[in-house]
Amino acid sequence: MTWSTEPVVIVVAPTGAEVTKEQNPHLPVTPEEIADEVVLSAMEGASVVHIHARLNDGRPTTDPDVLRRIAELIRQRCDVVIGMSTGAEVGMSQEERIRVLDAHPEIASLNCGSMNFGNELFDNHPGLIEALAKRMLADGIRPELEIYDLGMLATAGRLIDRGLLEEPPLYNFVMGVQGGVAANPENLLAMVRERPRLGEWTATGIGRHQLPLTTLACTMGGHVRVGFEDNIYYGKGHLARSNAELVARARRIAEELGRPVATPDQARRILGVAHG
């Protein structure tokens, strides 16, 4: 590993499935709110969005019409890479999760194992992982491998061995979920080192881990994800006012460390995404 001067891809995850407006009133929920937030985040340096849709009352949905509407509103105003979540909300059925791909994002998350997620079970049955991987391969959607622990890297390796994932894979190390790997430098190093194949990687730190993990990832040649899905605070006891504010800080960190932020087209090249 050497010090990278390559562009950093900043992924913004503006909504997620778990956060509520009661927790942070600035959480974007409707398609219009999400699109506004993504456009502002793109202006601050985000080149990829990870979308979770909500109904107008705030409940999570995977309705492809709602997802398409969000993508369309974003597309009218900026060119960020459109990613969508097939992880959706804990407890959603396999059908609800697979139908996300009907909205044909450029990237979709592929969660590589089951785990406790806070006090709930996040069920990623091997059959579901396989079905999602096959469908993404068939539809030309770039899987982003959601890795919450080292064992999931081994699962990813087996998918590659079976020809269900194209190389090089694209990893997202999600660290600090209660039930997943702890967010610390030793564990990030282990995740990077244990990748079954070389490939670009993003670090996603939950809550107070978002800021130090962003800094580490920029230093170590990775990419970063920020946003309310993972963290609603700007600092201790101080709610973030927007996703864009978190993106702007990630950009400042990257640039201070000598890494420019990627444009959407650079992000497509770096991450191996076909233009949608």
Ligand code: KMH
């Ligand atoms: N909402 C979490 C249970 C993903 O987007 O693929 C899962 C999640 C992961 O958000």
Ligand code: ZN
């Ligand atoms: Zn997500």
